[in-house]
Amino acid sequence: MTEVNTSVNTDRNAGGKGMALEVDNISKSFPGVKALQNVSFRAEPGKVLALLGENGAGKSTLLKVLSGDIKPDEGEVRIGGVPQKFDAPVQAIQAGISVIYQERQLVPSMSVLENIYCGDLPATKAGFLKKKEMRQTAERIIQEFGLEIDPFEKLGRLSTAHQQMVEIMKAYRRDSQIIAFDEPTASLTDKEVTILFDLIQRLKEQGKIILYVSHRLAEIFQITDEIVVLKDGRMVKQLKTAETNEAELIKAMVGRDIGDTYSSLKRNDKMGDVLLEVNNLTTDAVHDVSFKLRRGEIVGFAGLVGAGRTEVVRAIFGADPIISGEVILDGEKVNFKHPKDAIDAGIALCPEDRKEQGLIRFRSVQDNVCLPVFKKMRKGLILDRKKQEALTEKAVEKYSIRTPTFEKLVVELSGGNQQKVILGRWTSELLTTKLLILDEPTKGIDVGTKAEIYQILCDLAREGKGVIFISSELPEVINIADTIIVMHNGHITGTLAREDATEEKVMSLAMLD
Amino acid sequence: MNGSFIKRITRNKAFSLAIIMFAVWIIFFLLNHNYFVGENFTGIMNTSSLSGTIAIGLACLMMSGSIDLSAGAEGCFGGVLVALFLRTGMNWILALLLTILCGVVMGLINAFWVNAMKLMPFISTIAMSSIYQAMAVIVTKSSEIAIGEGPFTRLGTGHIGIFPLPFIIMVILMVIYGLMLNYTKFGRRLILCGGNRTAARLAGINHQKITTIMFANCGAISALAGAILAARMNNGGPRAVLGAEMDAMTAAIIGGVSFLGGGTSGMGTIFVALLLVNSFNNGLQVIKVNSFWQFVTRGGLLILALIVDYFRESRRQKALKQGAKV
Known part of the structure; x- marks a missing residue:
């Protein structure tokens, strides 16, 4: 790298240029x-x-x-x-200061030209636009970028790559x-x-x-x-x-200090037979994914955001269509068309977006725990309150959910307790959940509660359930999971046992370029 | 340049709407030959001037990403107010200006709930609609307030050539607002706000300020529309203007303004859409469809417009997400 302009000019009156x-x-x-x-x-x-x-x-x-x-x-x-x-x-x-955001902040129904200006259009004192100046500037910028884009084309008609370039032009124009x-x-x-x-x-x-x-x-x-x-x-x-x-x-x-959180976990040491087998799974977003999960095993998925981890579990769960490959659950080939089929077969998914997809925010703790088993709580035409309370009480006790009453709205609980409510829902005795999939379960949760969630995962494994654990926090994946699968760009780039996994190894697999 | 001349013409929404309008005219003419009588066209122009004027304020507000379902009630209250002001012997220009000012206040109240109290415009403006409508009934003790013949009533009944004055006022306003939307910085910023609120915020545009202005503007224009109707009818009635906001909304949506923000449209397209909606409504009257059924077909037309809007919006979202693949 050549270093240009190495002399630092800290003159405060330099009019913007040369300031650090x-x-x-x-x-x-x-x-x-x-x-x-x-x-x-x-x-x-x-x-x-x-x-x-x-x-x-x-x-x-x-x-x-x-x-x-x-x-x-x-x-x-x-x-x-x-x-x-x-x-x-x-x-x-x-x-x-101009920031070019990853999520494009553009208006598809407006022209490329207007998106480049993004409201900061040149106008006369009376507020009328200087159309000629606008066109010339936009054409000059597009030319300086060396692209062939019609400034009057609607932005929505451009390719994603060109839209991204327009986002960059926006900041470039401000100079x-x-x-x-x-x-x-x-x-x-x-x-x-x-x-x-x-x-x-x-x-x-x-x-x-x-x-x-x-x-x-x-x-x-x-x-x-x-x-x-x-x-x-x-x-x-x-x-x-x-x-x-x-x-x-x-x-x-x-590199960071790993406390003794992980060493004090009570882990499962008895693995059962194979519960889930995925062979050459391919969807829109993932390619040729194969792995096995035994009863009592925690399989961790590591990788960067967008590597395809969530998409793998969505396909298994029946939320996204499978293009090719097979999923074998308990020795039986399955292809769920709808998440409901997956739930009936004993799979539970705790999605990444806890608030939007995992919970019914403005309902009580009790309603959220009992959600999938309402059918089993009927007494004639009405719901049996006592049964609901009993089920909720078990979940609250088992996971020490901190809530003053069962009627408290889940939206008012802390993130960690919300996650426990979801776990309580899927592990109740009325469901025969064999496989739990947790997508970023510790996101936005404080350190103390994280440790509790880790122990819950190990306990679930000890009960003989299979656990798929997706996390973007490297230390927790490599210390909790028995097997770590690393994904990059829709492919599995490596599978490591816990004993062999280090953050450096996982990171270099996740960042393959 | 993209596409041939013919392609560009057919992609032009105003043009395709005009074709549909001609089809509507021909069908109704075949059903009843009186449809093409000049008098009937004056009728279409008169009725469309009411919903059309309201549509101007409403469409601008919708383009900025909000909505005002009380526009009709604001118009109704405006008509009643102008009649009350005139009864005090006030100069008619002053009375009209005061009425418009009251419209601004009604719009600002709507904006207050939406911007300061964070209420959903859909719900809060329905509530305000009920209140404004009731106010009109209360202040008139549920009767119509007559307006004596004079320069004010000529505003509603006058003609220039074959064109009624209310229609001309509407067209002039459409031209002014069309210029504002397309040729001023404010107009483009307004559309940017409706198209992508986050982008607008990050570019330093004050979204609340823009919607507040557009709510006030919608109230003012609706009150003006109500006052002109009162001038045409020679009275301000607590039940006038009813349902006009629905025609206005239908015209705006058919014209390309999205219910969900982000859709834009030229005033010209809205104008054609407006004539289309009113020709349709008028045609139903000419072929003597029972007036109750007319409300059914009007509702049906709005549903149809919403369905088209929904498909348009989902296509737009798709375009934003993927873009055309390279």
Whole structure:
């Protein structure tokens, strides 16, 4: 990497150019999660700074702070030494910060041109648009990108890759001094990636500050000058790209203290026969997935967000159609057309989106526990309250769900207790659940409750149930699961036993480039 | 450039709606030859000026991503108010301006529930509709308030050539608002808000400010429409304007404005859609369909428009998610 403009100009009157961006001691908490803790780094003009970290390391939260979308609890952002206070995104834009979001923020029914301007259209004092100026600017930008797009075409008619490029043009048009890219290459083809990297090189030469969020290591080595590694919302270190290597980065991303949470778990030591066998499963999103799960075994799925883990279990559960391959449950070939069939066959799914898909938020704890077994609680035409209460009481006792009454609405419980309600629902004695699938069960849950959930998983295994455990938190997958399956881009890239699994091994399988 | 000239014409919504409208005209003409009499067309223009004027405010509000189901009731209250003001002997221009101001206040009340209290516009404006309608009944003691002949009533009954004055007022307003939507920064920002609220917020656009203005605007235009109807009828009645917001909404949706935000439309398309809806309603009268059944067919037309809107929206969502594959 050649270093352009190495001299740092911190002159406060330089009019934006040549000023460094300083992030000083930023902290941000959400209920139950410390998203950022005392993060500090410095980005120099004319350089590309990578923000690197696992899922949930705090990269996105950091970008949201920089874009003025959320306010930090502590700390400040300084541009050229001047502290910035952003109450709304517009102030960050005025201060010269543009963020290009991974989720495209575009309007498909409007033209490419209008999306490039995104409301910030040039107009006369009376408010009338300067159409000629708009067209010329848009055409110039599209040309500078080297793309062939009609500025008057409706955005919705463009390919995903071109839409992503329009999102980038939006920030480019503002001519901001600081431009942050959030996983920009996720939906681009090779051709656009080349265009993007050329563009970043040009912006760099103009002395702009580029922040580049990605977990594709190859890209980071290709275009960045410096790397800030984040982990669990903390900054691990800031290093020069030229002076580091992949192994060091992965170690910095995952290396952390593993408490004795895991060693004190009471695990299952007796494995039964094969409960679930998946052979060459292929759907829209996953390819050729095969694995086996024995009774009493916990199989963990590791990988980055979007690697296809959720899609595998959705296909098994009958929520997504299977294109080819087979699923064998208890020695019998099955192909569920609807989740109801899967539930009847003894499979339960605790989905990732606990609030939207897992619970009926504005119903009581009791209703949520009894949901799948209402049919079995009839007394004539009405429901037997005593039976419901008895079932709920068992679940509350078994998992020590902290709720004052059974009538409490689940929406008012903490995340951990909500998760326990879902577990209580699927493990009641009235259901013959053989296989439990948990998708990110510890997301947004505090450390203490996490440990309780881990023990519940081990207890379920000890009862002889099969457990599929999907998690983006590496330490918990490799310490809880008996077998760890790593996925990348819809394929299984490796299967490890717990004894052999290390975070470094799993991470390099998950980030195969 | 994409597509040939013919392709572009057929893709043009106003054009395809015009074809449907001609078909409607021909069918009703075949059923009853009186349909094509000039007098009847004056009738169509008169009735469409009411729902059409309301449709202007309503369509702009819908494009910004909200809705006002009390537009009809606002119009009704407006008609009653202008009659009451005139009865005090007030100058007619002042009376009309005061009525429009009252419309602004009604719109601001709607905006308050939606923006400050975070109520759903669908529900809160239905509630306000009931209140505005009841207010109209209360202040008139449930009777019509007569308006003496004068310059004000000519606003409703006058003609320029074959065109009734209310129709001309509507067309002028449509042109003004059409220009606003297409050629001003505010208009484009309004449409951006309806299309993608998050994008608008991140680009620093104040969504609440825009919907507040559009609610006030919808109230003002509805009150004006009600006042013009009162001028045409020579009285302000507590049961006038009933159901006009439904025709207005049907026209807006057929014209391409989405119920779910994000759909955009030129005022020209809404104009054609409006004539289509009113020609249809009028045709039912001409062939002497029982007036109760007319409400059934009107409802049916709205359902049809909603179904089309739903398919349009799901296609749009798909386009946003996938884009055309490279």
